[in-house]
Amino acid sequence: MDKKIIVTKLKNAIEQSLGDDGRNQYLLKRLNQNKEIINSDRRYLEKILDFEITNVDFEQPKTHNLLSKNDKSVFLNPNMIKCTKCKTDINLDEKSSRYQNKWYHANCIDVVIQNSKPTIPTASHKKSKPDPVQIGLTVTIVAFLVASVYFILGPLSMIAMGIGGVLTLYHVLGSTGKLYSKNKPGQKAPSIFLMFLLGSPFLIGTMIAYEGYTLLESPVRIILLWALTISFWSVMLFVPMAVVSKYREDMQENVKTFPKVSVVIPAYNEEKVIANTIEGLLETKYPNKEIIFVDDGSKDATLSIASRYKDKIRVLHKENGGKATALNYGMVYAKGEIIVIVDADTIIGRNALKEIVKGFEVNEHVAAVAGNIKVRNRKNWITICQALEYITGIQIIRRAFDIFGSITIVPGALGAFRKSFLTEAGAYGKDTIVEDFDQTIKLLKAGLITQGSSKATAYTEAPNTLKDFVAQRKRWYRGNIQVLKRHSDALTNPRFGYLQRLSLPYLFLGMVVTPIIGFIATANAILGVIMGDGLYILQISAIFIVVHYLMTALALRIDKEDPKLLWYAIFLVFGFKQIVDFLLLKAIIEQLRNKKAIWTSAKRVGI
Known part of the structure; x- marks a missing residue:
């Protein structure tokens, strides 16, 4: 035809x-x-x-x-869009933004928004006082780290760390501007942050040589100080930003309108958990929602269990094609303005939909809002470590990205999207095995905002054995590297704003550089002890442990979590961390060897 x-x-x-x-x-x-x-x-x-x-x-x-x-036509959008203000075509190599469902050049939209003066919630809308405990922990962390660097490592080493502090201040000041990204087209250049971190070993080596250490000791100290430099920069940026993000969230008013929400649940062989997931959604307090269940060709009783609720939800069935195809299939039938994705093993909080919709009212450029994922089966060492990993990752690191409107992963366990933006970004793709990460990066590359909500809670079932944990993380890490490779152009293109300047470089650091540093630092620490530098190694280790415990305490306080979890914080420095680093390195090696990435998942317990 x-x-x-x-x-x-x-x-x-x-x-x-x-x-x-x-x-x-x-x-x-x-x-x-x-x-x-x-x-x-x-x-x-x-x-x-x-x-x-x-x-x-x-x-x-x-x-x-x-x-x-x-041929300049290669660089033009084949389906040309005109700027609403200047009425000229928007070329593919030009930055454009969407405002009130209309498209503008980057320069034009600044004028339009300045004239329209959109309102953003401020302290006058809702009274909220900063938590003195959070502020006290923040001050203690920064003061301890600065004092440790100065008195233990020496003033010249502190200068090397201070360069990272200057970059931190630069990003902090940038976050005080408008919430939407002010990305502008420009010449290709790598992130200054990434260049600094990759070049810092040479800078630190020069400092150490100047301080008069022997060449035999220098390699050991260079690696350890490199690791400490990365920690110093991360703490100086993420900790203050986490507290600011929490304060901003507490100031938000309750949702005023209730746009229609379509909740899509993709499922494959989830008979042990699907009933709890559906019942949790039915009990969620939101007046204007529809629930769409998509069975992706399950071979167990998943479909028959879901069919028991067909008078309350829409039950769809398709042949097996993977999670991405199930999501695309469910969205065809979605009628809501907001699409909420919920994994089949996730039980969301009763107010989760209200809280996650609230995130879209802050700014019309918000394309997605990430929920607060918690581990519900905290039964043993491996699940408790995962619970703590989720809490610190969301409440410290993700909150910093929230300030910049550049959260890189809106999780499949609980993530919401504005349907119009999701449609424009295109359907979920099968090019990677982590469709949530890939879809989020596509939205950020379009110049849109992704934010988080710690009050929109969801409880997921974490792998409860080391074997299942390895299976889950094997897919996550191989998929994450696939996405980094797929969107590597964003590392060197300033038009992508905070995605290029901050978020993607940090992900590259965490997924590629940090695990390598971790193993090298461990080997160097052992070598340093053998060489008689044990006191110095002990001092560095103590700094890492104390700062990590203080950051964990802050994360638990922000999330109002069980303080007893703090006892397990040591394992995120020794034990659990080495397992994660090993799995990351394994994923990197498999990618370099072009080994095919396959979907792996943990067995369900159904608690």
């Missing part, structure tokens, strides 16, 4: 308001660009156009090799 007929009929459907308008516009763009559409899109078209679509080639033609490098 001629594709032109389908395009014509789809345009008629849009004029007659048939089907979902956002979905229709997205598919029309895909067809006009000769891009492939997924099977669920094909079935959707057949439904609203009322005829069968067969023998149509939707593959994108491979004509790029025929175009000259000097």
